[in-house]
Amino acid sequence: xxxxxxxxxxxxxxxxxxxxxxxxxxxxxxxxxxxxxxxxxxxxxxxxxxxxxxxxxxxxxxxxxxxxxxxxxxxxxxxxxxxxxxxxxxxxxxxxxxxxxxxxxxxxxxxxxxxxxxxxxxxxxxxxxxxxxxxxxxxxxxxxxxxxxxxxxxxxxxxxxxxxxxxxxxxxxxxxxxxxxxxxxxxxxxxxxxxxxxxxxxxxxxxxxxxxxxxxxxxxxxxxxxxxxxxxxxxxxxxxxxxxxxxxxxxxxxxxxxxxxxxxxxxxxxxxxxxxxxxxxxxxxxxxxxxxxxxxxxxxxxxxxxxxxxxxxxxxxxxxxxxxxxxxxxxxxxxxxxxxxxxxxxxxxxxxxxxxxxxxxxxxxxxxxxxxxxxxxxxxxxxxxxxxxxxxxxxxxxxxxxxxxxxxxxxxxxxxxxxxxxxxxxxxxxxxxxxxxxxxxxxxxxxxxxxxxxxxxxxxxxxxxxxxxxxxxxxxxxxxxxxxxxxxxxxxxxxxxxxxxxxxxxxxxxxxxxxxxxxxxxxxxxxxxxxxxxxxxxxxxxxxxxxxxxxxxxxxxxxxxxxxxxxxxxxxxxxxxxxxxxxxxxxxxxxxxxxxxxxxxxxxxxxxxxxxxxxxxxxxxxxxxxxxxxxxxxxxxxxxxxxxxxxxxxxxxxxxxxxxxxxxxxxxxxxxxxxxxxxxxxxxxxxxxxxxxxxxxxxxxxxxxxxxxxxxxxxxxxxxxxxxxxxxxxxxxxxxxxxxxxxxxx
Ligand code: F6P
Numbered sequence: 001x002x003x004x005x006x007x008x009x010x011x012x013x014x015x016x017x018x019x020x021x022x023x024x025x026x027x028x029x030x031x032x033x034x035x036x037x038x039x040x041x042x043x044x045x046x047x048x049x050x051x052x053x054x055x056x057x058x059x060x061x062x063x064x065x066x067x068x069x070x071x072x073x074x075x076x077x078x079x080x081x082x083x084x085x086x087x088x089x090x091x092x093x094x095x096x097x098x099x100x101x102x103x104x105x106x107x108x109x110x111x112x113x114x115x116x117x118x119x120x121x122x123x124x125x126x127x128x129x130x131x132x133x134x135x136x137x138x139x140x141x142x143x144x145x146x147x148x149x150x151x152x153x154x155x156x157x158x159x160x161x162x163x164x165x166x167x168x169x170x171x172x173x174x175x176x177x178x179x180x181x182x183x184x185x186x187x188x189x190x191x192x193x194x195x196x197x198x199x200x201x202x203x204x205x206x207x208x209x210x211x212x213x214x215x216x217x218x219x220x221x222x223x224x225x226x227x228x229x230x231x232x233x234x235x236x237x238x239x240x241x242x243x244x245x246x247x248x249x250x251x252x253x254x255x256x257x258x259x260x261x262x263x264x265x266x267x268x269x270x271x272x273x274x275x276x277x278x279x280x281x282x283x284x285x286x287x288x289x290x291x292x293x294x295x296x297x298x299x300x301x302x303x304x305x306x307x308x309x310x311x312x313x314x315x316x317x318x319x320x321x322x323x324x325x326x327x328x329x330x331x332x333x334x335x336x337x338x339x340x341x342x343x344x345x346x347x348x349x350x351x352x353x354x355x356x357x358x359x360x361x362x363x364x365x366x367x368x369x370x371x372x373x374x375x376x377x378x379x380x381x382x383x384x385x386x387x388x389x390x391x392x393x394x395x396x397x398x399x400x401x402x403x404x405x406x407x408x409x410x411x412x413x414x415x416x417x418x419x420x421x422x423x424x425x426x427x428x429x430x431x432x433x434x435x436x437x438x439x440x441x442x443x444x445x446x447x448x449x450x451x452x453x454x455x456x457x458x459x460x461x462x463x464x465x466x467x468x469x470x471x472x473x474x475x476x477x478x479x480x481x482x483x484x485x486x487x488x489x490x491x492x493x494x495x496x497x498x499x500x501x502x503x504x505x506x507x508x509x510x511x512x513x514x515x516x517x518x519x520x521x522x523x524x525x526x527x528x529x530x531x532x533x534x535x536x537x538x539x540x541x542x543x544x545x546x547x548x549x550x551x552x553x554x555x556x557x558x559x560x561x562x563x564x565x566x567x568x569x570x571x572x573x574x575x576x577x578x579x580x581x582x583x584x585x586x587x588x589x590x591x592x593x594x595x596x597x598x599x600x601x602x603x604x605x606x607x608x609x610x611x612x613x614x615x616x617x618x619x620x621x622x623x624x625x626x627x628x629x630x631x632x633x634x635x636x637x638x639x640x641x642x643x644x645x646x647x648x649x650x651x652x653x654x655x656x657x658x659x660x661x662x663x664x665x666x667x668x669x670x671x672x673x674x675x676x677x678x679x680x681x682x683x684x685x686x687x688x689x690x691x692x693x694x695x696x697x698x699x700x701x702x703x704x705x706x707x708x709x710x711x712x713x714x715x716x717x718x719x720x721x722x723x724x725x726x727x728x729x730x731x732x733x734x735x736x737x738x739x740x741x742x743x744x745x746x
Contacts, residue, residue, distance in 0.1 A: 346376025563603025
């Protein structure tokens with residue numbers, strides 16, 4: 001109300017002032033004009049009066065019969081406006097005059113007053129008319145008119161003119177305020193519609209309807225540009241100024257997400273309880289996902305929902321299937337979800353690992369798709385979505401769904417928590433549309449993923465593959481510039497967020513030399529021996545066979561290394577109940593033996609295969625002990641082994657050999673980048689690494705350490721959460737604008 005009043009005053013006040021000034025100018029002008037008209041009128045009347053009595057008084061004047069003249073004068077002044085008549089003789093004597101007679105008027109002043117027209121305060125007009133006969137002047141007739149009517153009329157006119165201005169002012173102000181109010185409403189509604197409309201952010205998303213006010217059309221481009229600038233400036237600012245640490249992430253959560261709850265969903269749990277001789281023991285799984293997400297959860301708290309797969313998992317949870325972790329100092333809640341053997345086989349081993357895994361990795365293993373597995377996949381995805389809904393304390397939690405096990409979860413959660421902010425992160429590569437097209441349920445999977453607000457991949461290349469896949473198989477609007485997919489009015493932003501590790505807060509205990517000595521002692525390697533290390537799950541995508549073949553080729557090409565070089569391959573058993581993995585393990589063992597037999601020497605064997613689980617301390621010892629770390633994945637989303645190796649080398653020594661098909665190769669340019677299928681090239685790279693001067697090792701390692709320290713896992717999570725925060729603020733604003741628009745139109 002006050003806003004409307006203020007707005008109206010803004011129009012009305014200047015208008016009133018302008019009209020007042022105009023009235024000030026116009027009224028005197030009208031006064032002068034009307035006076036001129038009245039005087040002219042009176043002069044004409046005086047002439048008429050003169051004409052009518054001229055003849056009647058000439059004869060008595062010649063005869064000197066002044067009483068007859070006076071009589072005649074008295075008869076004539078019956079006219080209300082004729083005030084007096086007088087007769088002046090040629091000698092200037094006022095011979096006859098009617099009563100009353102204006103005192104200051106005599107024959108001399110009358111002739112002067114002819115030009116002044118007004119004689120006194122009484123507002124009289126005097127006309128002097130000569131009376132002649134035969135060309136001889138006999139005297140002059142003074143005709144005095146009462147002009148007070150003119151003053152009355154002038155006052156009347158002034159009153160009406162001012163009245164007219166006031167009326168016109170009121171009407172104009174009223175119409176102006178009304179039109180302004182209506183236009184303003186239209187513009188406000190139009191701007192709101194524009195702000196709510198996703199098309200504003202995305203230039204090529206054409207709004208199906210024209211903007212409410214066509215006058216606003218030119219603004220759309222400007223607004224788009226402004227929003228884009230603000231967003232990219234904001235992102236740049238975030239990237240430049242934020243040194244990402246757990247503390248930064250916590251602060252960000254507090255400030256940007258106002259402490260909103262975070263729920264993580266993944267298949268693999270961060271802590272597995274296994275039955276031990278003296279009760280349950282905790283084990284950390286070999287999983288890049290867990291390596292990355294766990295420190296984030298420690299920083300953010302919240303709830304992590306995962307499959308309880310350990311033999312002692314059920315013993316360690318409370319009635320709500322919750323357990324606080326890390327067990328010695330809990331900082332977040334692990335909620336375990338139970339699966340039957342059949343469910344695990346169908347959903348995890350079957351659909352996820354025999355279907356999706358080979359489908360997304362180009363590792364030349366045929367994907368297997370069974371309808372029964374698909375049924376279990378849907379069922380388990382629904383169950384995890386249900387767990388999210390149960391764990392959510394609010395209607396709009398931030399849900400971070402992890403990986404290819406849960407492509408349908410975003411959609412299922414969205415159905416039940418429409419206001420949740422869902423971030424889906426795909427930890428493995430996304431293939432091109434032709435490859436993905438093999439999957440019989442491709443459409444369902446894509447639609448499931450598009451239930452999320454943000455869909456993250458490690459690299460731009462995987463984002464591009466995903467967008468092309470959507471374009472090929474789903475009815476959707478794709479905006480390539482802003483990397484957004486819109487289906488049924490809901491937008492999903494597809495963005496690259498390269499995952500990383502938590503940069504070690506302090507260097508591991510003990511020196512690198514001590515770690516080397518310990519590992520060498522354990523492995524029975526002489527001090528001068530040269531050591532390469534590979535750390536992987538025992539998976540056919542990791543290029544373990546190719547790596548061993550490269551060692552074999554190295555020894556062929558550079559026999560001087562026989563007996564002087566060993567590759568320790570740590571291979572954590574993985575998905576061992578699948579035949580493909582069993583076959584693979586057997587093959588790896590066989591090839592290792594074959595190479596060791598072939599290059600048998602008095603020195604240690606060239607390949608030391610350790611098919612067993614290693615805890616993270618032991619893995620770090622190996623990273624620190626080696627000369628070379630070899631990562632030869634045939635296809636990998638990111639590969640965190642490469643980054644962990646870099647993180648552990650505070651001595652700035654050691655060489656990283658890295659597959660060009662791992663996402664990490666897009667960031668770690670100072671590694672020796674290899675094609676794992678090109679065995680000779682990998683062999684030569686191992687030789688180059690073993691003979692690389694210290695100074696070069698240091699320069700490369702220093703540069704990579706700087707990058708990984710900065711682009712750490714807190715930045716990975718932070719950038720996603722910052723983007724989520726922006727989306728949430730935008731959604732809240734949109735909701736508020738919706739309410740305001742509703743109020744306005746009510
Ligand atoms: O690489 C994909 C991924 O889910 C990783 O995130 C994780 O390191 C690995 O697979 C673990 O596999 P699994 O949970 O089947 O042992």
